[in-house]
Amino acid sequence: YDRAALSAFLSAWLLGSGLFLMVSLVPVLFGIDTGATQAYTFGFFLFIYAGVALAIARYRLFELDRWWFGAWVVFLGGSALIVLDLLLIQLLRFDDSTALLVSLALAGWLYMPIRQWLMTRLQKQRRDVTPAALIAKVTDALSGRERDPVATWTHLLHDMFRPLAIERVPEANGSADTIQESGLSMLVARHGQLPALRMRYCGGGERLFRRSDLRVIGDLRRLFDEVLTYRGQIEDGIARERERVARDLHDDVGARLLTMSHRLPGEHADGAREALAMLRDVVHSMRAPACLLEELLGDWRAEAAERCDAAGTDLAWNAPESLPDVRVDGATALALSRVLREVLSNALRHSAPDRIELAIGLTDDGALAVACRHAYSGVPPETWTESLGLSNLRQRIGRLDGRVWWAADGASLVTRWQVPLRGGRAPASPVDGVAATGAGAETVALVATEPRDMQGT
Structure with missing residues (x-):
């Protein structure tokens, strides 16, 4: 590229000057007088200007795009200064020294500041990055x-x-x-x-x-x-530290809980085993790689079906048959699983319903939308008081930049939450519904009203 640009530049000069010398000097060597035609030979210098112009257009010779504006400003500014000097001499009849002094004063006090202002605002060239x-x-x-x-x-x-x-x-x-x-x-x-x-x-x-x-x-x-x-x-340091903490929890705390589950009687042993299961979930989430959303929903369905079957409750599971390849990291998967587990526990413990309906889907902006509907005969959700379970549930979803709300729908209670999975935040208003595409599944209708600002949400 550089050689081609240099070749075009030199060729223009050699062509124009070579033709001029050949036509002007070579005939003289043979005794031919060229004085009458010498003036016309200066036209060969036009080849130089044409060649340089082509080199600029083809090879960006001299990189005129960087300084053409400044060059024109300097040229026109100098021309304006000369014209001003001539006007002062001719129109105002100043002598040469006075005209020069006034021109310099106007140039320093008016022309230079105005030119700097124009160059600052009109020059669109990108400045060098620091x-x-x-x-x-x-x-x-x-x-x-x-x-x-x-x-x-x-x-x-x-x-x-x-x-x-x-x-x-x-x-x-x-x-x-x-x-x-x-x-x-x-x-x-x-x-x-x-x-x-x-x-x-x-x-x-x-x-x-x-x-x-x-x-x-x-x-x-x-x-x-x-x-x-x-x-x-x-990230490697974080992963190593996470692995060390998970190993310590598993080896130390897990071993103590396992020993307690064997030594404690009755309900205390069940509590120790439940705590041990939760600890294993935490350790697994710290070590587990990101999983596909479809795999996570499969685990949720199996756990929900097992818990509902143990409680004598029918489960209606409504979820899309196919999902995009969205990956969920271990910590987020654990938090979402705990949210679903807590919602199911609240429904089975406080309402003991005959049927629980779960609808799961993705919103247009990539948020996971979940709705849980079951029979309910208690007070309206807007009159609930803050409890530890509700507070933990709301904080857990809040840490995922999601939102949760409850609404009574006739003789049913709908618990609905949305959590972004692709870096976006949940929408300002809830979606109208989550379409279920499972064969034979009944769609859970989600309440399309804005959640109220109440203590229990």
């Missing part, structure tokens, strides 16, 4: 552990260069960062797990890509690797 700005952008982009590196890298490039389009290119074509199409596009090379990308029309189409952008890409990639490596080290 190292501090690069570091801030990269650290902000990778601040969240759940963010995908490829998506984050693409978003970072878009934020830095504001191209009109970013597209992936075949791996074989992305071995080095290059400026293409005379600056209309830039190829960002593949690096590790980051794919090769092509950005088009920098700055929203306001400017071309330039060589300094290649240096920015290199610095950006190095910072991205360092922050990504540091984030990986932090």
Whole structure:
């Protein structure tokens, strides 16, 4: 690219000056007088201007997109200063020294400040990015552990260069960062797990890509690797510490609870065994990798069916037959399982219903929506007082950025909660319903009114 630009520049000069010398001097060597036609030979210098213009258009010679505006401002400003000096001499009849003094005063007090103001507001060239700005952008982009590196890298490039389009290119074509199409596009090379990308029309189409952008890409990639490596080290440290805590809980606390379950009589032994089961759930969630939502719902259905069967209650399970590949981490899965377990416990303990209906689905913004309906003959939910069970349930869902509310529907009570699964928050108003697609399952109608602000919610 650089050789081609230099060749175009030199060819223009050699062509124009060579033709001029050939037509002007070669005939003289043979005794031919060219004085009458020498003036016309200066037209060959137009080849120089035409060649340089083509080199600028084709190879971005001199990178005029960076300083053309400033060059024109300087040229027009100098011309205005000369014109002002001539006007002062001709119109006001100043002598040369007075006109020069007034021109300098006007230039210093008016022209220079006005030119600086215009250049600041009209120049649309992107300023060079400082190292501090690069570091801030990269650290902000990778601040969240759940963010995908490829998506984050693409978003970072878009934020830095504001191209009109970013597209992936075949791996074989992305071995080095290059400026293409005379600056209309830039190829960002593949690096590790980051794919090769092509950005088009920098700055929203306001400017071309330039060589300094290649240096920015290199610095950006190095910072991205360092922050990504540091984030990986932090995650490894967290995982090792979680494993150590889980091992200590299992070996020490679990062993004591197991011993107590064998030594204590009656209800105390049942309490120890229940605490041991909860401890095992906690340990499992700390060690378990993320699971598919479909697998989690399968575990919920099996547990709910077992508990309802033990209590002599029918279970109506309504959930979609197919679900998207949404993965839920171990801690979130444990918290959601505890919420469902607590809701079922409240229904079986306080209402002893003949039938419990569960409807589960996903809202448009990726939130998990669950509704539990059962027979109820107690006081309206808005008159409930705060209890430890309700408080724990609300806090558990609140830690997941979700919301829970209760509503009476005739002789039934509907407990409904929504929890975002993809980084978004639950919607401001509840969904109208969760469609059940299971064969033979009865859809649980969800109350479509806004939950009231009451103590029990």
